[in-house]
Structure formats: C-alpha cells, structure tokens
Amino acid sequence: MTEARPRPAFAHASEAELARILDFYEVRWEYEPHCFPVLFDRSGAVLESFTPDFYLPDLDLYLELTTLKQRLVRRKNRKLRRLRELYPDLRVKLLYARDFRALLLKYGKLALADALTGAGGQSTPPRTRPAPEASPGAIQPAHLGDRAGGPPSDATAPGLSPTATAPGTRPAGAAMRQHRARRARRTRAEARALAAVRASAGTLAAVRADAPPGTSAIPGGPE
Amino acid sequence: MTRRADLANDVAEVLLTEAEITARVQELGRRISEDYAGRELTLVSVLKGSLPFMADLMREIAIPVQIDLMEVSSYGGTATENTGLVRILKDLSSNIDGRDVLVVEDIIDTGLTLNYLMRYLRGKNPASLRICTLLDKPARRLVEIPVDYVGFTIPDRFVIGYGLDYGEIYRNLRFVGVLRPEVYADQG
Known part of the structure; x- marks a missing residue:
C-alpha cells in the first residue's frame, strides 16, 4: 500500500474505521467491488442483490459489516444465507455490531463504538456513483470502481472522526430514512446494471434455475 | 484509565485456573520438545502479553532453545505510537536465517x-516458522492463519490475566479471567 489513492465515500462511519484498521495492519482491501444477485423472479430478473462491504484480495475474503441493532439484521442474515447457497465457494464474514464493538474494545477505542454503530454512524454524504462496469460471475455494481487502500486521510474520508459522527448531530430517524433511500437507489442501480449483463453472464443461468418459484421480495429495503 | 483497577473484584469469572494453565503448558512443552528434537529452535515471544506464557513454556521444553523478543505496535496505541501503520517497536536481536x-x-x-x-x-528466511498460542479465539478471526500449537480455544469474551491486559493492567493475574463489563463500560 504505497500508493495513496482517494478513499471511497463510505456508507457508514464504522466502515471507515474498519478500513483504517485494515490499513494499519497492511491488509489490502477494496470497498464494495462486487455485487452478487441473490433473488430472481420467474423471468430471471434480479430482484435482490448482495454487495459485501469489503473484499480482501490477498485473503480472498469478503467482509460485511452491519452495526444496526441485532433485531434489524434479520434481512441481512437472510440475504447472506442466500448468498452462501448460491455461491458456496465465496468466503464471506459478517461482522455484527457486537463484533465491531469487541474489535474497538480490543484496541482501546470503545468510546468510539457508540458513535460509530447504528444510525448514529450514518453521517457520510450520499455517494457519487460512476457508470456500471459489468463482468461475468461476480458483477460490478453500478456505484463502484474507486479502489481505496492508501494511507488514511481524514480530509477525504468524511465521518472518520468521532466528532463528525457524534450521535445526536442528526436525528436517528432522519439518518435511517436517508440510509434507506441510499440503499434503495443503490439497489435499483444494481438491478439495472445486472439486467444489462444478464444475457452475457453465464453463471446467471444456473443461478436462475436455483431461484425459488414465485418469489416476490421487494428490493431496496434497509439492511 | 481514570478508574482505579481492582484486581480482586474486577474479574467476573475465572475462565482458566492456574492449575489448568500449568498442566496445558507442560503438555505443549512436551509436544514441542518431541516435534523439534534434534533441531535448532528459536522461540520468539510477542510482547507484552506472551511474557508469562513464554517464561513457563520455555522451561517445559526439554531441548536446547534460544529465545528472542518482538513487539509490534497496536492499532489505537498512544498518540506517539500510532503512526497510522503497524510497525516493529522491538525487533529480533538474533539472526533467524536457517x-x-x-x-x-x-x-x-x-x-x-x-x-x-x-x-x-518469513522475510528473514527461517528454516521453518510456526505458531504456538496459549489462547485461540476463533470467533473473532478475520485472517485465517494456521496455528500449530493451541493451549485453549476460548469463547468470544474479553479475557485478562496471565499476560493479557486491559489498559495495561491485570497482566499479573495468575489465571485467565473474564473482565466485568462494568469495568470497560466505565472507561467508555
């Protein structure tokens, strides 16, 4: 990690903190580089997809960080189960709020935990998303492409400092609504990108065949 | 740490007693002695937490060994330590090539x-490089590393004692215990 590159606009301050930890230990990472369709309708259109937060290329491992309250992560757990069913070779680790809290405790930064978890940590501005780049198999989501991994830069990573993410600076309800809207926009963009490459992505045929008939999940809900 | 630590009362539960640790360390020492018989072994202790384990383990190993010490900075260290990247605070004093x-x-x-x-x-070209840990907490693993000798696999709880600290305290406990959550909640 010798080359300083612009950091992505993280969806959540806890992701920025995790990126800092990975940087510190010189573990290369990519932020949301791949999107995996996990639910299809009868015609094969993608209804839902899963975009793990981090990919660690040297370890071939995806990390998904969810700092929402435990009762709110059921949907994400279901998507993760589906992901593992459809892509059994994929190595994905889900970090819950309690895991992230334990990580911060280990590093003596427990005071950050409350500021960086739940809706209080969602203080980063909406992301600007470049045009999609499709590839077979693991599909490039619509909003990605900027690789991060250089030295931490507070100036280019909003929400990194505890003061910037202090709870109470924005009502939790408003932050949650903003988060939901952001997720919905992203999922719609992903669906468009996926639809565009569906015909050329050979793996999708097998994936479609595995989809349960009559599924009607609505994409874009909060995770 | 503004709160004054209380060694007697800050422990919620003893996870591993002194006797259990002693027995397991003896067993590890025997295994290592067998596995490395006839070879030139260097034990590298990673400071500071492994000091008591190292001191006990090396005395349970029945073959000649050299020892060395290393210390690596930790994320979230003091302002003077935390440069944004991990670094070696104390390097090996001996050559491990071969x-x-x-x-x-x-x-x-x-x-x-x-x-x-x-x-x-690995960059120092040792003949072999293996790992011995007193405690393994697999539930927290992000990076999969093959561990050759494990003393105890423990549940996902915050443990102190026998070298393990919270805020640099509790290392001198003779057992491994679980810290009362109120202790670190007070610091949060």
Missing part, C-alpha cells in the same frame, strides 16, 4: 497482528 522459529503468542483473535508479523518473519 533456524526453526516458533512464535509464542498469548492470544490470537482477529489474526491481523500475527498476519503482519508472519509476513515480516
């Missing part, structure tokens, strides 16, 4: 520190 090296750790959880350390040590 030697069999066994890294002695107190605990492996995320594996991030050890992952960095193993990459660093």
Whole structure:
C-alpha cells in the first residue's frame, strides 16, 4: 500500500474505521467491488442483490459489516444465507455490531463504538456513483470502481472522526430514512446494471434455475 | 484509565485456573520438545502479553532453545505510537536465517497482528516458522492463519490475566479471567 489513492465515500462511519484498521495492519482491501444477485423472479430478473462491504484480495475474503441493532439484521442474515447457497465457494464474514464493538474494545477505542454503530454512524454524504462496469460471475455494481487502500486521510474520508459522527448531530430517524433511500437507489442501480449483463453472464443461468418459484421480495429495503 | 483497577473484584469469572494453565503448558512443552528434537529452535515471544506464557513454556521444553523478543505496535496505541501503520517497536536481536522459529503468542483473535508479523518473519528466511498460542479465539478471526500449537480455544469474551491486559493492567493475574463489563463500560 504505497500508493495513496482517494478513499471511497463510505456508507457508514464504522466502515471507515474498519478500513483504517485494515490499513494499519497492511491488509489490502477494496470497498464494495462486487455485487452478487441473490433473488430472481420467474423471468430471471434480479430482484435482490448482495454487495459485501469489503473484499480482501490477498485473503480472498469478503467482509460485511452491519452495526444496526441485532433485531434489524434479520434481512441481512437472510440475504447472506442466500448468498452462501448460491455461491458456496465465496468466503464471506459478517461482522455484527457486537463484533465491531469487541474489535474497538480490543484496541482501546470503545468510546468510539457508540458513535460509530447504528444510525448514529450514518453521517457520510450520499455517494457519487460512476457508470456500471459489468463482468461475468461476480458483477460490478453500478456505484463502484474507486479502489481505496492508501494511507488514511481524514480530509477525504468524511465521518472518520468521532466528532463528525457524534450521535445526536442528526436525528436517528432522519439518518435511517436517508440510509434507506441510499440503499434503495443503490439497489435499483444494481438491478439495472445486472439486467444489462444478464444475457452475457453465464453463471446467471444456473443461478436462475436455483431461484425459488414465485418469489416476490421487494428490493431496496434497509439492511 | 481514570478508574482505579481492582484486581480482586474486577474479574467476573475465572475462565482458566492456574492449575489448568500449568498442566496445558507442560503438555505443549512436551509436544514441542518431541516435534523439534534434534533441531535448532528459536522461540520468539510477542510482547507484552506472551511474557508469562513464554517464561513457563520455555522451561517445559526439554531441548536446547534460544529465545528472542518482538513487539509490534497496536492499532489505537498512544498518540506517539500510532503512526497510522503497524510497525516493529522491538525487533529480533538474533539472526533467524536457517533456524526453526516458533512464535509464542498469548492470544490470537482477529489474526491481523500475527498476519503482519508472519509476513515480516518469513522475510528473514527461517528454516521453518510456526505458531504456538496459549489462547485461540476463533470467533473473532478475520485472517485465517494456521496455528500449530493451541493451549485453549476460548469463547468470544474479553479475557485478562496471565499476560493479557486491559489498559495495561491485570497482566499479573495468575489465571485467565473474564473482565466485568462494568469495568470497560466505565472507561467508555
């Protein structure tokens, strides 16, 4: 990690903190580089997809960080189960709020935990998303492409400092609504990108065949 | 840490007694002695947490060994320590080129520190490089690292004692215990 590159606009301050930890230990990472369709309708259109937060290329491992309250992560757990069913070779680790809290405790930064978890940590501005780049198999989501991994830069990573993410600076309800809207926009963009490459992505045929008939999940809900 | 630590009352539960640790360390020492018989072994202790384990383990090993010490900065260290990147605070004082090296750790959880350390040590061309840890907390693992000798696999709880600290305190406990959550909640 010798080359300083612009950091992505993280969806959540806890992701920025995790990126800092990975940087510190010189573990290369990519932020949301791949999107995996996990639910299809009868015609094969993608209804839902899963975009793990981090990919660690040297370890071939995806990390998904969810700092929402435990009762709110059921949907994400279901998507993760589906992901593992459809892509059994994929190595994905889900970090819950309690895991992230334990990580911060280990590093003596427990005071950050409350500021960086739940809706209080969602203080980063909406992301600007470049045009999609499709590839077979693991599909490039619509909003990605900027690789991060250089030295931490507070100036280019909003929400990194505890003061910037202090709870109470924005009502939790408003932050949650903003988060939901952001997720919905992203999922719609992903669906468009996926639809565009569906015909050329050979793996999708097998994936479609595995989809349960009559599924009607609505994409874009909060995770 | 503004709150004054209370060694007698800050422990919620004893996870591993002194007797259990002693018995297991003896067993590890026997295994290592057998596995490395006739070879030139260097034990590398990763400071500071592994000190008590290292001191006990080396005395249970029945073959000649050299010892060395290393210290690696931790994320979230003091302002003077935290440069944004991990670094070696104390390097090896001996040459391990061509030697069999066994890294002695107190605990492996995320594996991030050890992952960095193993990459660093591999660059010094040891004949072999293996890991011995007193405690393994696999539930926390981010980086999968093959561990050759494990004392105890423990549940996902915050443990102190026998070298393990919270805020640099509790290392001198003779057992491994679980810290009362109120202790670190007070600091949060």
